[in-house]
Structure formats: structure tokens, C-alpha cells
Amino acid sequence: EVQLVESGGGLVQAGGSLRLSCAASGFTFDDYAIGWFRQAPGKEREGVSCISSSDGSTYYADSVKGRFTISSDNAKNTVYLQMNSLKPEDTAVYYCAFRPWAVVAAKAGEYDYWGQGTQVTVSS
Numbered sequence: 001e002v003q004l005v006e007s008g009g010g011l012v013q014a015g016g017s018l019r020l021s022c023a024a025s026g027f028t029f030d031d032y033a034i035g036w037f038r039q040a041p042g043k044e045r046e047g048v049s050c051i052s053s054s055d056g057s058t059y060y061a062d063s064v065k066g067r068f069t070i071s072s073d074n075a076k077n078t079v080y081l082q083m084n085s086l087k088p089e090d091t092a093v094y095y096c097a098f099r100p101w102a103v104v105a106a107k108a109g110e111y112d113y114w115g116q117g118t119q120v121t122v123s124s
Contacts, residue, residue, distance in 0.1 A: 001113075002098050003113075004023070004096050004097070004113060006096050007023075008118060009120045010121070011123065012086055012123070015086065020080065020094055031054045032052075032098060033104050034079040035099070036095070037094070038092035038093065039095070047061060047107060048064055051071070058104060059104040059106055068082065086120075095116075097113060098112060099113075
């Protein structure tokens, strides 16, 4: 079964940076996509970014374009989310998710496997 482990969350001041990692294991698919989602208290889970393993195509939510960068190391089955110029409104639990299709997708319902989440807190 696919397992996802996030790391890299923490507390940072506004304007700072964090890099999240998502290590995936337990799958045999050659083509897949991994997405990052976030959920703040009282809000719905929001798609932040996604990357395809086949062609490297990416998706970014408008709220993070120009500040966040997704990348992957296919040899390590790890996806990274570099978050720069962080804002207090970026505060949330960040989850990575896996879908066995190499097409980027932004909706939570399009993913089959989820990590446990990592907390990101941005102070003003």
C-alpha cells in the first residue's frame, strides 16, 4: 500500500521560508501525481500544488503562485514544496497525496492516498 510521510513543517515568521518534503513508498506505479493540500481550522481542504511524475507538469493555486515551488526527485520518490514569502494566511496543516495517474489534479477527491500532515504556522 502507498505510504506518504510529510516533514519540514514548523513555525516561521511572515516573509520567511520553509521546505516541505513528502516521501512516498509502497507503490509500483510508473506514472503518478503527487499533490500538496492544506487545511486551516474551520476551512475546507485546499489544493495547493501538484506535480506529475511523467512529464513534470505542475499546478499551483492562485494564492501561492510565485511564492511556492513544487519539485520532485523521482529516484528518491520524494516531492518537495518550497514555500517562500510566507504569510499568516498560509498557516494550516499541509498534507501530501498520491494518485496513480500522471495528470495533475487540484481536488482532494481525485487522490487515493494521504499522508498524516505537517503543521505550518506563520506568525505575523
